[in-house]
Amino acid sequence: xxxxxxxxxxxxxxxxxxxxxxxxxxxxxxxxxxxxxxxxxxxxxxxxxxxxxxxxxxxxxxxxxxxxxxxxxxxxxxxxxxxxxxxxxxxxxxxxxxxxxxxxxxxxxxxxxxxxxxxxxxxxxxxxxxxxxxxxxxxxxxxxxxxxxxxxxxxxxxxxxxxxxxxxxxxxxxxxxxx
Amino acid sequence: xxxxxxxxxxxxxxxxxxxxxxxxxxxxxxxxxxxxxxxxxxxxxxxxxxxxxxxxxxxxxxxxxxxxxxxxxxxxxxxxxxxxxxxxxxxxxxxxxxxxxxxxxxxxxxxxxxxxxxxxxxxxxxxxxxxxxxxxxxxxxxxxxxxxxxxxxxxxxxxxxxxxxxxxxxxxxxxxxxxxxxxxxxxxxxxxxxxxxxxxxxxxxxxxxxxxxxxxxxxxxxxxxxxxxxxxxxxxxxxxxxxxxxxxxxxxxxxxxxxxxxxxxxxxxxxxxxxxxxxxxxxxxxxxxxxxxxxxxxxxxxxxxxxxxxxxxxxxxxxxxxxxxxxxxxxxxxxxxxxxxxxxxxxxxxxxxxxxxxxxxxxxxxxxxxxxxxxxxxxxxxxxxxxxxxxxxxxxxxxxxxxxxxxxxxxxxxxxxxxxxxxxxxxxxxxxxxxxxxxxxxxxxxxxxxxxxxxxxxxxxxxxxxxxxxxxxxxxxxxxxxxxxxxxxxxxxxxxxxxxxxxxxxxxxxxxxxxxxxxxxxxxxxxxxxxxxxxxxxxxxxxxxxxxxxxxxxxxxxxxxxxxxxxxxxxxxxxxxxxxxxxxxxxxxxxxxxxxxxxxxxxx
Numbered sequence: 001x002x003x004x005x006x007x008x009x010x011x012x013x014x015x016x017x018x019x020x021x022x023x024x025x026x027x028x029x030x031x032x033x034x035x036x037x038x039x040x041x042x043x044x045x046x047x048x049x050x051x052x053x054x055x056x057x058x059x060x061x062x063x064x065x066x067x068x069x070x071x072x073x074x075x076x077x078x079x080x081x082x083x084x085x086x087x088x089x090x091x092x093x094x095x096x097x098x099x100x101x102x103x104x105x106x107x108x109x110x111x112x113x114x115x116x117x118x119x120x121x122x123x124x125x126x127x128x129x130x131x132x133x134x135x136x137x138x139x140x141x142x143x144x145x146x147x148x149x150x151x152x153x154x155x156x157x158x159x160x161x162x163x164x165x166x167x168x169x170x171x172x173x174x175x176x177x178x179x
Numbered sequence: 180x181x182x183x184x185x186x187x188x189x190x191x192x193x194x195x196x197x198x199x200x201x202x203x204x205x206x207x208x209x210x211x212x213x214x215x216x217x218x219x220x221x222x223x224x225x226x227x228x229x230x231x232x233x234x235x236x237x238x239x240x241x242x243x244x245x246x247x248x249x250x251x252x253x254x255x256x257x258x259x260x261x262x263x264x265x266x267x268x269x270x271x272x273x274x275x276x277x278x279x280x281x282x283x284x285x286x287x288x289x290x291x292x293x294x295x296x297x298x299x300x301x302x303x304x305x306x307x308x309x310x311x312x313x314x315x316x317x318x319x320x321x322x323x324x325x326x327x328x329x330x331x332x333x334x335x336x337x338x339x340x341x342x343x344x345x346x347x348x349x350x351x352x353x354x355x356x357x358x359x360x361x362x363x364x365x366x367x368x369x370x371x372x373x374x375x376x377x378x379x380x381x382x383x384x385x386x387x388x389x390x391x392x393x394x395x396x397x398x399x400x401x402x403x404x405x406x407x408x409x410x411x412x413x414x415x416x417x418x419x420x421x422x423x424x425x426x427x428x429x430x431x432x433x434x435x436x437x438x439x440x441x442x443x444x445x446x447x448x449x450x451x452x453x454x455x456x457x458x459x460x461x462x463x464x465x466x467x468x469x470x471x472x473x474x475x476x477x478x479x480x481x482x483x484x485x486x487x488x489x490x491x492x493x494x495x496x497x498x499x500x501x502x503x504x505x506x507x508x509x510x511x512x513x514x515x516x517x518x519x520x521x522x523x524x525x526x527x528x529x530x531x532x533x534x535x536x537x538x539x540x541x542x543x544x545x546x547x548x549x550x551x552x553x554x555x556x557x558x559x560x561x562x563x564x565x566x567x568x569x570x571x572x573x574x575x576x577x578x579x580x581x582x583x584x585x586x587x588x589x590x591x592x593x594x595x596x597x598x599x600x601x602x603x604x605x606x607x608x609x610x611x612x613x614x615x616x617x618x619x620x621x622x623x624x625x626x627x628x629x630x631x632x633x634x635x636x637x638x639x640x641x642x643x644x645x646x647x648x649x650x651x652x653x654x655x656x657x658x659x660x661x662x663x664x665x666x667x668x669x670x671x672x673x674x675x676x677x678x679x680x681x682x683x684x685x686x687x688x689x690x691x692x693x694x695x696x697x698x699x700x701x702x703x704x705x706x707x708x709x710x711x712x713x714x715x716x717x718x719x720x721x722x723x724x725x726x727x728x729x730x731x732x733x734x735x736x737x738x739x740x741x742x743x744x745x746x747x748x749x750x751x752x753x754x755x756x757x758x759x760x761x762x763x764x765x766x767x768x769x770x771x772x773x774x775x776x777x778x779x780x781x782x783x
Binding site for chain 2: 041
């Protein structure tokens with residue numbers, strides 16, 4: 001897959017920028033052009049935060065409504081808020097115990113990332129757990145888990161503890177998907 | 180496939196601008212943080228460190244000082260830049276207007292980042308209008324990659340015509356990320372060499388008239404300068420219709436023309452220098468097309484330079500909205516309409532909802548606001564620009580005007596009530612960085628004029644909202660810290676006390692003392708000292724989270740409504756409050772807020 005449009009959303013403080021950049025760097029590592037758009041400033045203080053990510057031949061970073069291939073939702077309430085970005089065959093990966101009603105009829109996967117993160121002892125790892133869940137679903141993302149892990153290792157080189165935590169979170173999300 | 184070593188680097192627009200500055204020999208850079216421009220200077224510092232370039236890079240006390248400092252470096256022949264958000268340019272507009280007349284020696288770039296939307300600003304103002312007012316050229320990049328390129332173009336333009344050049348990115352450039360190829364850093368090897376010329380650098384009004392004539396001549400020539408001329412993206416297209424776009428709108432047009440199948444049907448010109456618009460382009464466009472659609476943010480700056488607007492559609496003609504962000508779906512709809520497509524695509528609408536921003540769990544400002552309301556429950560609460568604007572959620576923020584205005588407004592309220600025979604408790608709040616930026620002159624004024632109010636300086640030892648830049652209280656490796664207490668006392672304030680708001684009972688008592696002083700004596704200043712929790716440079720303390728004893732909780736919701744802590748959740752079914760373990764910081768201020776003592780410390 002050489003062209004994909006993604007929406008990543010949640011609330012401020014969940015590490016949305018981190019996984020947006022992680023995916024963008026994975027695209028670059030694969031030799032693909034990439035554009036993203038981030039939320040900064042006041043909205044980061046507990047408000048709804050949204051990232052746009054476009055992999056492939058695009059000239060602007062914003063995803064138009066009805067054009068996204070995937071919605072990664074780190075907070076269940078953003079599924080309903082941002083579902084309008086999806087195209088007809090667009091898919092959803094959400095941090096939720098059960099699929100939010102708004103996504104009925106969509107191809108979707110869920111993961112109870114809050115509980116998994118607390119079990120891992122790191123409430124800030126929700127972002128990577130949800131990403132792991134999406135990576136476990138064949139064809140959902142433009143990249144593979146191995147490619148993301150390679151970039152993660154390069155990004156967190158020399159920060160062994162952080163890297164191990166990140167890998168554990170990614171794995172927890174992936175295994176939840178496999179279970 | 181195997182993951183290969185990247186040949187390109189993911190750069191945020193602000194990082195790309197910073198890279199462009201350093202690559203092109205900028206050696207002095209000064210800024211004051213403000214969304215969406217904040218990361219520019221941080222990145223300049225980072226590139227400087229990585230490339231080992233000798234530079235002076237500073238977080239200035241405000242934008243006016245930043246512009247003046249960087250401009251002076253240009254007067255000595257060095258390349259220099261200043262970066263700020265659009266409302267920061269208001270603060271720096273005084274030196275900018277004058278510098279335009281005087282001109283430059285070394286290339287000088289003013290980066291002014293606009294925020295159509297607005298996403299994190301008090302206005303949607305278009306900095307390109309400020310460039311027009313100052314009579315300097317402005318470049319309008321569409322992407323991080325182009326922003327990096329245009330910094331080099333801007334330095335060349337600046338030195339060719341001896342004029343300050345504005346680079347105007349918007350939020351969608353500043354906070355976009357893109358794969359960008361880096362260029363080597365140019366070492367220009369220049370030395371500071373200020374050539375005295377008082378008739379120019381200290382020009383009196385008589386000489387200013389001559390400088391104005393020269394400036395007008397420069398602008399006429401810049402309107403014919405080839406490197407910044409508009410670019411046609413589909414020269415093979417023969418059409419009677421043209422779309423003219425700049426900035427991110429041009430990037431949206433490029434995608435939408437393709438998606439709508441219009442690439443071969445509508446001519447597409449991208450303007451990179453919206454002011455002055457190239458005069459030949461104006462003539463040729465008016466002569467060559469029957470209909471011209473102009474897409475730009477936020478004001479019709481390109482549009483208004485078409486002297487004959489009978490063929491031109493845009494913001495002034497009503498074809499394009501004059502407020503709000505020009506989103507790609509709006510651009511697509513307008514383009515479809517312009518091309519006469521019968522069924523304009525309708526974008527799916529967003530669902531209503533969302534959540535308002537709040538102060539972070541454990542934020543010391545929340546405790547400060549709670550204490551302010553306890554000490555002066557019927558007070559008027561002028562506030563200021565920063566995270567603490569969110570004190571509005573606690574009902575402790577009544578006004579927000581601009582940087583530093585909390586203090587002038589507190590005085591304004593006092594005098595307005597006084598002359599009409601009334602007295603009200605007035606408690607103003609201002610952040611530490613904002614106090615340094617624009618709070619000192621109004622405090623001097625308040626003391627001089629005998630105003631009576633309480634000023635609470637919310638000192639979290641950082642510029643929090645914009646990503647935790649330092650304040651003058653931290654000093655720099657080369658300089659000395661400036662203490663807030665000394666400044667306050669130097670302004671003549673006789674009541675100046677500091678305390679930690681996380682000790683809620685103690686801080687509330689101090690607030691009551693300050694309010695009593697302000698009623699009888701004059702300005703009282705309370706410095707609320709407690710570090711920002713999201714400041715990564717500050718040591719993070721792991722604190723145990725408290726727990727709610729369900730039997731004791733009466734469901735009064737004081738902690739969730741009046742104290743408004745996002746880490747406390749009221750359950751509609753049980754009518755009890757619980758602690759959200761995902762986000763609670765363990766500040767334990769809620770222990771003092773709960774009227775029945777239902778929230779209790781958990782001993783590890």
